[in-house]
Amino acid sequence: MDRLFLSDKLTNAELTQIARSLNDNYHAFLLDVQVWELIKSVVPSDIYKSEIQPLKKKFVGHKIVNDIVMNYYMGEKKVKYHLAKQFINRPNEVSLFEFNVGSSRLDFARINGHSYAYEIKTELDSLEKLEKQLIDYSRVFEYIHVIVHPKHYNKVYDLVPEHCGIATYNSEKSNFPFSYKKKRLLNPNIEPLTQLQTLTVKEINSILKIFGIEATSLTRKEKEEKLLESISPPKINHLFKEHIKMRFQKRWFHICNHIEEIEPIDLQSFFKSTIDPALIYYKNSSIV
Template identity: 30%
Template sequence: MSKKNNYFEYAKLLSNQYSTFLSNASVEHKVLEIFDGQLPSQFDDDLTIRESLNKFLLHHYPNETTIKSTFINNVLLKTNNHVSIFELNVGKSRLDLCKINGISKAYEIKTDLDTPRRLNQQMTDYFQVFDEVYLICSEKNLNIMLPHLQKECGVYTYNVTKKGRYIFKKYRQASTSNYISSLAQLSALTKKDLFSFFKCPHLETKDAMINFIINNKTDKEINKLFKLCLKNKFRENWGFLVDNNSDILEIDYQWFFKNLLSPKIVYL
């Protein structure tokens, strides 16, 4: 296999074998093993092995992880006073990213490795829970994805330059969802959330608690409290990623968001 022409395949192998908690020696061993004992020319001598791997994967393997992290860098981190969340269970779907401030925004990523097969179910779920819904896809896949989207769905496109730089453009602004369901919003939360943020008594089942809230609060109140709940629940996680952003590699964003460990310790 020619290294020059198959960087995508090498990057795919490296991505599948990489874990944030691996030691630097283990990361180097895996890289050398995949490249037959010799570091590729694209690995910079001035960078650590992790930094070189991060750069290599961003450039040659635009999968969900790399697109998610570069979208955070290029779009979400450009504004303040919000909380963004990785991977939230919503209905029968698992949302890639969401952003919460006065407005809740859902972001579903479709890479060139994905198909639009599940988009209908995903969009149905997200429009019932979030004020605005966006799809993120590559420029070349835009026409494949568009027929599967509601007219209210916003779209961001991305393009990866020859130097590995990600460029995001807002192709279409999202419209406010007309499908918000209090039942769907409350179902996305835990019983602890329902007790803490909705002043709901501890009832035997989650369904009973949801019914109690729906019978005692308006849809507008529930939507407002739903956003407040998510902001407070994940504020520390997002704040940690923002505060330590310059010390965390893009391929590790989600891991640090979940684990809140110092990158200085993890990257020893």
């Protein structure tokens, strides 16, 4: 659909508030009728009737929400969409969203022969947790990046360790270009134990089996200790990358195969579920 032009009907503050409300309350797997109810509840009634309601017969509500959020709310989902699109269908590479490391949750990561972490800080975000987040990610990933709005660049430059790279993005341009301002360096702080702690019990058991280590009666902690005693840090790093890549491969390939069908702010939801977009973006989903 063509972009909704609401800027001549509403102020920037009003548009931002509408887009924020939609961003905060919308979920990709709502029924079409539920999405339209949400739109109606946050858009002024006169604007809804004149500009949006006429589209109801032709488009699912998900498209309307995505159009408004992508154009009038400069949040993390928009940045994440444009970042992820850069890495679609790369050979021997898997990307993933929302990866837990310690008490932090990484926005985006890539695994190929190396591992890459990306933390996003938009103009709406605080930098309060950034130092702690980068310490956590540096325990696990080989290369760390911070993706920031230009207004944050100087502050972030002063905060990040030497090995972290920094990129800014230009939300004013339609192709949303990223500019890599500070070069990443190989992270010297990887901790094999933390890498093992990010793996599932099934993955830990798989590694033990590969190396013929008997650990049936051991606790999870004892299994980790056994691996630390038996396998070198470089080998643990390699196994960490291979197992994370395998864990998320199916989800990422699903995104690659359906990237043209998935609405931008819904990308992460479809990564988690691997459901066919046609089953969600269905005009009569209210009667299914």
